[in-house]
Amino acid sequence: MRKTILLLSLIAFFTSCDNIKQDNSAPSKQIDSSINVEVDRITFSTALAKALQNEEFRELIKSEALKKFDGDYDIFYQKLKDVRLSSGLTVESLIGSYLEKDADIMKLTRNLPLLTIFIPELSRHSASKWDTKNEIPIVGVRNYGDLAVNKPMKTFDSNGNEGSLSYRQDFLRPIIIVKDNERLVDERSKTSRLSSVNTEAHEPYLVNDLGQFAFWDNTFDKRIPEKEKYARINDLTDGFYDTELLPDIREAFENGSSCQRDNVYYRILPQLGRNSGVYRPNFAEALTSIRFSDKSMFNYVMDDATDGNFEFQVTIAMTGAAPGAINSLNKGISCSRNDVFSLTVDPDGYFIVNDTKLHLFEPIPIVGWNIKTYGDTWKFVVQELDPGTTTTVSSSVSSTFGTNFTNNDTKTGIGFGTSTQQVFNSGFNYVTTGASDALFDGTAEYCQPLVTSMSTYPMPPFGFPVNLYSHGPQITTGYVTLNMRTAQLW
Numbered sequence: 001m002r003k004t005i006l007l008l009s010l011i012a013f014f015t016s017c018d019n020i021k022q023d024n025s026a027p028s029k030q031i032d033s034s035i036n037v038e039v040d041r042i043t044f045s046t047a048l049a050k051a052l053q054n055e056e057f058r059e060l061i062k063s064e065a066l067k068k069f070d071g072d073y074d075i076f077y078q079k080l081k082d083v084r085l086s087s088g089l090t091v092e093s094l095i096g097s098y099l100e101k102d103a104d105i106m107k108l109t110r111n112l113p114l115l116t117i118f119i120p121e122l123s124r125h126s127a128s129k130w131d132t133k134n135e136i137p138i139v140g141v142r143n144y145g146d147l148a149v150n151k152p153m154k155t156f157d158s159n160g161n162e163g164s165l166s167y168r169q170d171f172l173r174p175i176i177i178v179k180d181n182e183r184l185v186d187e188r189s190k191t192s193r194l195s196s197v198n199t200e201a202h203e204p205y206l207v208n209d210l211g212q213f214a215f216w217d218n219t220f221d222k223r224i225p226e227k228e229k230y231a232r233i234n235d236l237t238d239g240f241y242d243t244e245l246l247p248d249i250r251e252a253f254e255n256g257s258s259c260q261r262d263n264v265y266y267r268i269l270p271q272l273g274r275n276s277g278v279y280r281p282n283f284a285e286a287l288t289s290i291r292f293s294d295k296s297m298f299n300y301v302m303d304d305a306t307d308g309n310f311e312f313q314v315t316i317a318m319t320g321a322a323p324g325a326i327n328s329l330n331k332g333i334s335c336s337r338n339d340v341f342s343l344t345v346d347p348d349g350y351f352i353v354n355d356t357k358l359h360l361f362e363p364i365p366i367v368g369w370n371i372k373t374y375g376d377t378w379k380f381v382v383q384e385l386d387p388g389t390t391t392t393v394s395s396s397v398s399s400t401f402g403t404n405f406t407n408n409d410t411k412t413g414i415g416f417g418t419s420t421q422q423v424f425n426s427g428f429n430y431v432t433t434g435a436s437d438a439l440f441d442g443t444a445e446y447c448q449p450l451v452t453s454m455s456t457y458p459m460p461p462f463g464f465p466v467n468l469y470s471h472g473p474q475i476t477t478g479y480v481t482l483n484m485r486t487a488q489l490w
Contacts, residue, residue: 040108042141042154043099044115045178049139049156050098052176056085057094058132061176065119065127069205070183070220071334072308073127077115078213079206113210116181118308121336123345125174135174140165142179142306144387144435153306167304169349177306180387183220183334186211217332219364220311245469246488249450253469259415259447261369264486266411276412279370282489286363287314289483290333290340291356297479298341298353301384301437309336312439314482315381315430316366318374319399326397326426327374331366335359363487369446372409375399376416376446380475380482381430388433395441398425415447440477448473450486 052058064080065073081092089097096105109115119127130137141154152164155175165171187204188211204214205221215221245253252263255271262268266277290312292298301310312333320327337343342354367374379397400423402416413419432438452470459466475482 037111038143038145040111041115041143041178043103043108044095044105044112045139045141045154046156046160047095047098047103047105048117048176048178049158050160051095052136052139053158054085054094055133056087057091058130058136060085060091061117061119062127062130062132065117067222069222070181070215071222072183073119073121074181074183074308075117076181076184076206076213077109077117078113078208078210080117081109110210112180113186114180114184114213116179118177118179118306120171120175120177120305120308121338122170122172122175122305123349124170124172130174137174137176138163140171140175140177140306142177147304148435153304167306170305170345170351172349179306182308182311182385182387183215183217183332184213185216187214188212217313217330219332219334245451246486249486250469253449253451253454257414260450261371261446261486262411262414264450265369265371268411268414270414275414276410278408278410279368279372281368284368284487284489285366286485286487287331287333287361287366287482288363288485289358289360290335291358291481292340293356293476293479293481295341295353295356297356298337298343298351300479301439302337302351303386303435307386309334310340311385312480313383313385315428317379317381317395317397317426317428319377319397319424319426321373321375321401321424323424324426325424326428328428328430329366330430331364333361333364335361363485365487366484369486371446372401372405372411375401375424378444379441380444380477381441382439382477382480382482383432384437384439386433386435386437388435390431390433392429393432394427394429396425396427397443398423439479442475442477442482444473444475444484 052061060083061075064075068074069076081090083091085091085094092105092109099105119130121127125137136158138155138157141156143151143153146153147167153167155163155165157163165175184205204212205223206213218224246264248264248267249260251272252260252269255269257263257269257271264283265280267280268274268277312335314331314333315328316331317326317328319325339359340357342357344352344354346352377397377399379395381395400416400421402419402421404412404417404419406412449472452472454467454469456465456467458464471483471485473484475484
């Protein structure tokens with residue numbers, strides 16, 4: 001029954017996407033850098049460090065972090081605070097008991113609505129490695145202002161002693177980080193909202209008197225069952241080769257089609273006498289992998305060891321079939337630094353970057369490529385998001401539209417055939433923050449080959465020959481490369 005509901009949800013999503021409107025929502029968290037907010041964060045962290053003397057509380061923190069509710073070892077304080085311990089105290093009461101007499105735990109945490117406790121995955125310490133019986137971590141306070149000017153991070157131990165550590169090192173002792181959550185937004189806030197495209201019919205993570213907290217992209221919502229691979233996307237090897245293909249793609253490749261997507265979406269293949277067809281909505285494009293262009297990119301995107309997983313936002317923009325018309329949507333990609341870089345750590349805790357790595361992820365659906373609706377070119381703007389003051393950036397995309405469609409939407413001819421063509425240029429906006437890392441943009445074109453070549457190799461262990469197909473298209477920004485695949489939905 002669950003599989004049926006999931007499939008129907010996917011079908012409903014894609015069949016409704018022809019009506020996509022521009023929505024450039026992002027995790028537009030306004031980071032209040034006022035002294036009071038930072039003081040509140042430090043006050044909370046000092047009390048949290050002392051509360052970690054309680055072994056039961058340490059075990060609770062570990063078990064909650066291992067749930068990875070947002071894909072990282074994060075614990076959202078607003079969700080944690082009402083959990084009751086065996087002593088009868090709630091988490092909020094336990095931490096509050098270690099505050100100075102004039103401090104109010106409820107008041108100071110209200111000033112920090114996205115307050116999150118995070119256990120970084122380090123070479124010597126992580127949530128899974130934490131010996132809660134014998135190890136009492138220190139608590140580090142992530143201060144975005146200090147980070148920006150290379151000041152060290154303040155830390156506190158269970159006795160209330162203050163220390164400091166460099167943000168840039170892999171900490172060589174157990175540590176817990178206090179920070180803002182980077183994957184949740186408050187839907188009630190006028191400064192942050194979710195993309196209606198990205199959050200189809202999923203409930204907020206938490207609603208209370210502070211706000212309505214939800215994920216800015218469903219990629220981060222681990223309540224949603226892992227999406228099944230599309231029916232005809234087969235097991236991936238290195239992300240660019242398959243031992244099997246969608247029959248329509250194989251047919252187009254083997255017959256030398258100059259526009260392989262035409263055989264997928266319209267069943268047009270002149271080599272076999274098929275010169276016209278109607279759009280088929282049971283296919284869609286999907287992002288499947290990301291790779292950095294060079295290992296030097298590590299220092300560009302890796303802010304610090306307290307940052308947790310990378311959160312990439314991909315804004316996909318498509319012109320509409322009229323002057324100024326635009327369709328755009330955001331997609332999120334989450335991965336750890338070890339997913340995209342081959343790393344070791346030196347004796348002093350500094351990272352050594354050996355190489356980049358291709359990161360394959362569960363296919364992230366975009367939309368079906370209806371060339372009549374979306375034209376022949378899509379633009380992909382990529383950034384690694386970090387909290388900060390939000391800014392709106394203007395960009396544009398150009399796309400070509402043909403007139404080789406009849407009144408009943410039958411497409412005639414490969415690509416644009418011999419029809420008259422029109423080029424539309426449309427502007428669009430997307431949101432970034434001052435702390436985010438721009439990874440720039442690239443484009444994909446409708447008639448780029450889905451398969452570029454085929455090679456035959458012996459398949460271990462018996463050496464039987466197998467055909468391996470090299471896939472495209474690759475969307476390259478100069479900083480990262482995304483791979484996009486065409487998927488069959490049903």
